[in-house]
Amino acid sequence: MRDQRFLVRKAAVLGAGVMGAQIAAHLVNANIETLLFELPGEEDNPNVSVIKAVEKLKKQEPAPLSIKTKAACIQPANYDQHLELLKDCDLVIEAIAERMDWKRDLYVKVAPYLGEHTIFASNTSGLSINQLAEAFPQALRHRFCGIHFFNPPRYMHLVELIPCQISDAAMLDHLEEFLVTDLGKGVIRAKDTPNFIANRIGVFSLLATMHHGREFNFGFDQVDALTGSLIGRPKSATFRTADVVGLDTLAHVINTMRDTLPDDPWHRYFVVPEWLQGLIEKGALGEKVKRGVYQKIKSEIHVLDLSTQAYRLSASDVNEELKRLLKYSNPAEKFAALHNSQQPQAQFLWSIFRDLFHYCAVQLEAIADNTRDVDLAVRWGFGWNQGPFEIWQTAGWGQIVEWIQEDISTGKSMSQAPLPQWVMTIAASDKQSVHTDQGSFAPASGELQPRSELPVYQRQLFPDRLVGEEAIYGETIFETDAVRMWQSGDGIAILSFKSKMHTIGVDVLDGVQQAVKEAEQNWRALVIWQTEPPFSAGANLQKATERPKIDAQHGSAPSAPPQPPTAFQSFMKKFRKSAQATVLQVARELDLADALMAKKLAEVEGMIKQFQQASQALRYSMIPTVAAVDGLALGGGCEFVMHCDRAVATLESYIGLVETGVGLLPAGGGCKEFAVRAAHYAKDGDPFPSLKYYFQTVAMAELARSAEQAKELGYLRLADTVVMNRFELLHVAKAQAIALAETGYRPPLRLREIPVAGSSGIATIQSQLVNLREGDFISEHDYLIATKVAHVMCGGDLTPGSLVDEDWFLELERAAFMELLATEKTQARIAHTLKTGKPLRN
Incomplete structure (x- = not known):
């Protein structure tokens, strides 16, 4: 086994069944070039089985692919034509049916084509690794072992690593480090006993x-x-x-x-x-x-x-x-x-x-x-x-x-x-x-027996702990009932929320602004990280209520709207269904019932303004700010992510501005931020082409079903980092914060000349909305919500190309939010959902 760094540039999966195809999917999720092998099919289309398996990946739920376009990165192959390609693979995973004889026959067939340093592993769920190894040439057995993924491979954290009697120890260590960091797995070394652990x-x-x-x-x-x-x-x-x-x-x-x-x-x-x-x-x-x-x-x-x-x-x-x-x-x-x-x-x-x-x-x-x-x-x-x-x-x-x-x-x-x-x-x-x-x-x-001392586990500052293991989260800088700011000796301040589901109320907003001021005075950078997921279930204007959780067995994400359509007409046809899909989620996020009953709209408006101020404080602080995201980042939580200098997100982060689901719109700077980003990408000073896409994202209450999709939707930027292993999240976020601080960080200059899409942008969107309202694809209130979103994001009824500053958009956000909140139909939607747990279309 080589002493130099172990790299997996290319991998192959043998077997395009349910598990094989999904393992290949997760490899490309991790940006690993992947071959997927199967028996040859029709003479004129020998890769037909693999092609069908890859197409199926695009339709499966929960989705094996982080984004559907990753399917194109899986290269179809068959055993008759492409075995020569195995020599360039650093890792080959066998995932055919659980038949000892079939597996042994396959090993005999492919072994001569393996590269000099290729690791070969079986995904068997319980067959003897030592018996399988007997089918390998003696000279190759030290590079053979078991890698047992659990179904579905993208979501289930466990991988069992099972050595045969002569598996090379260094190879196993390298493989474990690859599985932990590159694929995001929790590795358990299992003995070669039936069905393992x-x-x-x-x-x-x-x-x-x-x-x-x-x-x-x-x-x-x-x-x-x-x-x-x-x-x-x-x-x-x-x-x-x-x-x-x-x-x-x-x-x-x-x-x-x-x-x-x-x-x-x-x-x-x-x-x-x-x-x-x-x-x-x-x-x-x-x-x-x-x-x-x-x-x-x-x-x-x-x-x-x-x-x-x-x-x-x-x-x-x-x-x-x-x-x-x-x-x-x-x-x-x-x-x-x-x-x-x-x-x-x-x-x-x-x-x-x-x-x-x-x-x-x-x-x-x-x-x-x-x-x-x-x-x-x-x-x-x-x-x-x-x-x-x-x-x-x-x-x-x-x-x-x-x-x-x-x-x-x-x-x-x-x-x-x-x-x-x-x-x-x-x-x-x-x-x-x-x-x-x-x-x-x-x-x-x-x-x-202590935990493993492999270097990869030094990246897990707070590993998944067991009963009896105490986690000490650094030294407290300051603490309130809502937040705790702490540090661990490297000059990076960390802010963690204490609220249920890490929702954001007035007390959390106070804590964020206090943390920014403290970090500017005494620390190199500020990282927002929660001791356990989610990152934040969003704004809590009155109180937080219980929210649905991700099912650990299935690894399924919370209910989400469909992928963003390319055509505006298609988008609007899905508006109603999409809004209803997230209405329960948002109503539980924004429990406004008490405030509505007491008609405390002025207090709500004050909180919205404070929310905007906190978002802007994160954007323009004198020290770098990094959001470390794991799990849900909804509504206001998403807006915090969008305003930090960097986001580091686990692959299984579900990020979105979902307020339209209950008849509201993002008002913590989310609409403003999308308008600013559209202006940044504007060609010839016209932000509308980009803005139209962002409008669809907000109006449909799109929830990204992975961090990669969050980049597609615009919630994350291309410069933001995706981490595969959630227990490495804080390590990577702090590294990003240090890197920014080392550059002699200065905040971006406040934007004072942002071109708007203006009245013509609003009119273009509105013309589509009118047709859909008259065709009964959307209700009158759906129409009102969408037009309010368009009004804010297009910068209001100004001449296209007019230049405004960020405060202009923030004022439009607040005004539109309060106007919608004051309507009987939005109040009815929120009240109905909180009472029945079901969406209301009115």
Whole structure:
């Protein structure tokens, strides 16, 4: 293995199925030139299979591609014509079907064409890496390993890295660093055991849940109601997750466990249930064919009823007593209540947790190096809020041990295998912890094992921490109820919001302006970064309410409008649907109900002016400002991003000015900023061509579904940086801030001569709006909202080319915002959405 820096200039993926195509998509998301191989097709079109797979990528949801144009960067190839191209690839990932014989045959075929330093990896989800390595020439095996991505590869954080017996150690380190920084993944080194770590534990948990669901005679929907967000797991819970994974895939993994783990004490449960096999035989494979355990009929979700073997409307209730005890803030009290309750749903939950803890304890040493690897693998691969050992530790290690032993002795547990001695040792210790600041428990040594010391992890200033690990966010500079400004010794001040969903109210605005002043006096730069996502759910004029979250299991983004159309007519036809798609999101962002009822419009206007002042302070401060964005950056949060000198955003940042969804418009400088940018790109002094595109973005309440798309829509600039790994975000943002400071930073000069599109720009847009209003494509109020946006962004009723300053646009923003806010229909839209959770078109 070379000592020089490891670079992946070109990669290849073998197999254009669901996983192979999506792995290729994520490689091009990371700007890696990628070949996608498949068996040759028709004689006149041998790459037809790959071409179809790439076209499918453009239509899939959640989107595997950060922007659709990245599809063109995937180069189709086939095994008959293009094997010679492999010699130039630094990394080749095999992702064909889970057949040992097929994989071995492919390895024999491609091995002679690999480059001198090519790393070859299998994406197998559970086959033996050492057995697969036997198909490789002896001289190449040191460059072979397993790289197991989880589905969907763009969104799921986990990648399991599995060495074979002679995998080169330096190669594995290089590969881990590439996966972490370049692809943004959380890497777990797994042992070569069936299904590795995450699937081994996750599938056992699913089997245990199935078993106890049958024992308690619960329907599939009842089990899902109990095993989703209620207990800190994705809302897809158990059987919806099975549908998403694919029932045939699930059956394959279960059979792998049955065939390869004959000595497992739980082996008798590794059986594909009759109902599951029956669905597979009928072709009901789950989400990919729109029918599995669940089936959507029109707008209703139906579920398979085993008693009738027919689908019925999905409906399930959670016992009120159970809801109450699950709200206990103390995990030990919560588990005591579950254990002691005679309520069937509570007994069910205790049973699935007990058998999960039991299985993890018995199997830990065989499948993983330490408890940290198990917990992070399950969290990152299955979307649980906490891993099994974390849950056990917070619930009271020693007490749980006693209860598990009681259930083993009375035959209540799924297996009679005794708990290993290390479990008793932890129970007898003072801390009763498997996770601490010093490390996590490693059964082979009986000691705490610290985190990896690979250089790549020095970039993660605050890695994803476990229960028992304390995060200390630097030294406080100042702190209020709304914000905290802090530093860590490098001259960079960091501002973090403390509000729910990091919404922006008057107190946060005060904090931003105070932070800018403090940074100008005493610090080199200011970075706005939140200790956890989102960056900001936007303006909170009265109070913040709960917002929908990104589903960790599916990796899906919040509901978003379609991609920006190229034709103005097409845009306006989609206006109504697009506005309704974001109305619920925005109404929860801008909870104006109390202010409206009290008619505090003057207070609202004062806050809007203060918002504009804060945005301008970020733009014209005497020190560089950097927004470090992860997750949602909506409305006012987006406006802060647009006004900082630089933005550093994770790929999974969902950025947008979405105020029109509830009948308002951006008024924290967002409309002004787009008008300024349009003027910057103006040809012959005419800003309208660019402005028209930006108008579409604002009027449609476009929400970018990736940081790359945010650049397309104009929320981010070309100079802004996209980071693949969210745990490297702060490191990169501080580096950007330092780089700006090192240049002898001066703020941009205030713009005093901005050409406007003026009355002719407004008229052009308005003529289209009139036609669509009369054709009933938009309502009267839709028309009013859109014309207000056009009026502001075009600079008002001025002669085209007239020169104005930024304050002119800011005044237009405020006036238009308040005019819309005062209308009964905007008030009705907000009130209706807050009350019903549904959009209103009026």
